Amino acid sequence: MKTTAACITERDLKSQAPRAQRRSAVGAAMVLALLGLACPALAALPIPEHPAWTPVRDEVYLQEIEGRLETKEPLLAAAVLDKVLYVGNERGVQRLEGGVLVSAGGPAVRVAHLKELDGALYAFADGALWQYRSNAWRKLADGDFTDGCVYLKDVIVASRNRLYRLDGDKLTELQTIAAQPILGVASYAETLYLRHAKGIGFLSGDHINYTDVQDWGHLPLGSTTRDMMAFGRRLLVPTDKGVAALRGMSWHTITGKEGLCYEDTTCVAKGFEKDDFWVGTTMGAIRCINGEYQYFGYQRWIPNDKVNAIACGDRVVYIATDGGLGIITYEPYTLQKKAEWYERWIEEWRMRRVGFVCSLGWDAKRNEWVRFISDNDGGWAGHLLNGFCFKYAVTKDPKVREQAVEIFRTLRWCEQIS
Numbered sequence: 001m002k003t004t005a006a007c008i009t010e011r012d013l014k015s016q017a018p019r020a021q022r023r024s025a026v027g028a029a030m031v032l033a034l035l036g037l038a039c040p041a042l043a044a045l046p047i048p049e050h051p052a053w054t055p056v057r058d059e060v061y062l063q064e065i066e067g068r069l070e071t072k073e074p075l076l077a078a079a080v081l082d083k084v085l086y087v088g089n090e091r092g093v094q095r096l097e098g099g100v101l102v103s104a105g106g107p108a109v110r111v112a113h114l115k116e117l118d119g120a121l122y123a124f125a126d127g128a129l130w131q132y133r134s135n136a137w138r139k140l141a142d143g144d145f146t147d148g149c150v151y152l153k154d155v156i157v158a159s160r161n162r163l164y165r166l167d168g169d170k171l172t173e174l175q176t177i178a179a180q181p182i183l184g185v186a187s188y189a190e191t192l193y194l195r196h197a198k199g200i201g202f203l204s205g206d207h208i209n210y211t212d213v214q215d216w217g218h219l220p221l222g223s224t225t226r227d228m229m230a231f232g233r234r235l236l237v238p239t240d241k242g243v244a245a246l247r248g249m250s251w252h253t254i255t256g257k258e259g260l261c262y263e264d265t266t267c268v269a270k271g272f273e274k275d276d277f278w279v280g281t282t283m284g285a286i287r288c289i290n291g292e293y294q295y296f297g298y299q300r301w302i303p304n305d306k307v308n309a310i311a312c313g314d315r316v317v318y319i320a321t322d323g324g325l326g327i328i329t330y331e332p333y334t335l336q337k338k339a340e341w342y343e344r345w346i347e348e349w350r351m352r353r354v355g356f357v358c359s360l361g362w363d364a365k366r367n368e369w370v371r372f373i374s375d376n377d378g379g380w381a382g383h384l385l386n387g388f389c390f391k392y393a394v395t396k397d398p399k400v401r402e403q404a405v406e407i408f409r410t411l412r413w414c415e416q417i418s
Contacts, residue, residue: 062315063333064296068326069101070303075320078311079114081121081132085311085318087325088114093123093132096318101325106130106137114309115148117155122148129157131169141171147195151187158182158194163203175206188230188246195228200237200246217251219244227267231277238265243279261286261295269310271317272330278317280307285319285326302326339387346384355410357381378414381407 077088085096086104088111094101107125115122120133129145131138141164148157155166156174160181164171184195192203199219201210219225220241227238235246242255242263254260260279267280276289283305284297296319298305304323311318319326349369351357356377363370388404391397 058334058336060332060334062330063338064301065329065331066301066326067329068301068303068324069096069099070324071101074304074306074308074322075325076110076112076308077114077124078309078318078320078325079116079121080311080313080318081116081119083313085313086114086121086132087309087318087320088112088123088125092125096325104132106132107139113147114311117148117150122157124148129171138169140166140169146182147184149185149187149192151185151192152190156185156187156192158185163192163194174203176203176208178208183225184228186228186230186235188235189248193228193230193235195225195237197224200225200228200235213249214246214251215249217253219251220253226265229268229270229277231268231270232275236268236277238268238279240264243268259291259293261293266307267309269312272312272315278310278312278319280310280319282306285310285317287317296326296328301328339391353377355381355407355413357384378411381410385411 071089073089073091075087075089079086087094087096087101090110092108093104093106093111093114095104107123107128107130109128110126111123112126113124115124120131123130123132124145124147127144128142129140131140143159145157145159148155150156157164157166157171161178163174163176163178163182163185165174166172178194178196180196180199182194183197186193186195194201194203194208199210200213201208202213203209204212219237220239223239223241223244225237225239225244229236233247237244237246239253240263242253242260243265244251244253255263262281262283264282265279266282269278269280271277271287271289273289276287279286279288284295285302285307287294287296296302302319302321302323303326304321306322307319308322309320311320315330317326317328317330319328346352346357349360351360351371353371353373357380358371358373358377360369361372362368385404385407388400388407392400392404
């Protein structure tokens with residue numbers, strides 16, 4: 001892999017000089033860089049023996065790429081089976097084909113929950129439980145079913161007040177009756193947990209135990225649970241007051257203090273990497289990876305604020321919202337590749353005007369894109385000049401130097417004419 005970029009990092013500068021000296025050093029370096037563009041003699045100055053920067057290898061990383069599919073009706077559920085996305089809405093189940101949603105067959109009523117279990121897709125529809133396996137739908141039972149999971153190699157499904165084990169294509173009722181409506185089930189620590197609106201219990205013999213769920217902590221006071229998922233050594237329970245996490249027999253609530261971007265959470269899903277999971281909220285989606293929380297909000301990433309369900313495929317995340325589908329793909333990138341993408345974008349969309357960088361806006365009356373001229377154009381051009389300065393420092397490419405000189409002359413002209 002080539003070393004393609006160098007940068008000044010905060011850690012390097014802290015080790016070199018106090019804050020006031022760092023400001024002077026960085027300012028002087030940029031001035032010399034700009035002067036060097038106009039004066040070859042200055043550009044030829046030797047690199048100091050102990051520079052205040054450290055070369056950084058341009059490693060491959062996964063870059064988020066935004067995509068979306070807007071719909072007139074809310075998408076209520078999402079699941080991936082055999083690399084194909086299925087969504088549920090008021091009219092049944094659809095699947096994503098060639099960038100559009102098409103009917104997937106099966107139930108023709110409201111489907112608010114989809115689950116992939118043991119190689120099959122389960123649709124928890126209004127009034128019935130459906131299974132999709134080997135390209136065929138089968139209605140397993142009539143009734144108000146809510147959720148399912150794989151527990152000790154068995155598929156377990158829940159209705160409002162009972163639990164069932166799936167034997168072939170038949171449901172066998174477990175000798176358990178819940179006093180509260182069962183909203184979700186999850187297999188955690190070889191135990192079957194049940195979710196209610198205001199509490200969590202687990203199956204103990206033929207009854208549900210609520211008293212021995214925890215030795216320490218509790219769900220957020222006054223909260224309402226929204227979803228439940230076993231993730232590694234934790235049981236995650238999104239609520240309207242943060243994500244409650246049960247580890248062993250201790251509760252802890254993930255809130256804004258820990259970095260959770262928004263606390264009114266709606267759902268949770270496993271990510272495509274080993275240590276990441278996604279949280280839906282009423283104000284966008286959040287990815288948690290290695291203890292870091294990354295936010296994906298409306299307009300930039302998803303077509304509506306309210307996230308109803310999330311499903312992940314191979315380096316792709318599908319976010320079902322009230323306004324359609326957000327599709328975030330992760331593509332291998334380097335910083336050099338990203339820089340080249342932006343440079344090509346600027347040129348192809350003709351966002352350069354007499355050296356300045358301007359924005360584009362859609363003119364509905366003229367039915368075309370038009371340049372929007374503003375006093376920010378000089379500032380954006382300055383950022384581009386900085387990038388070309390660093391690029392030239394690394395590559396010594398004369399074409400890059402020519403581009404930097406052109407922008408520098410534009411900024412100088414901006415000073416002269418005023």
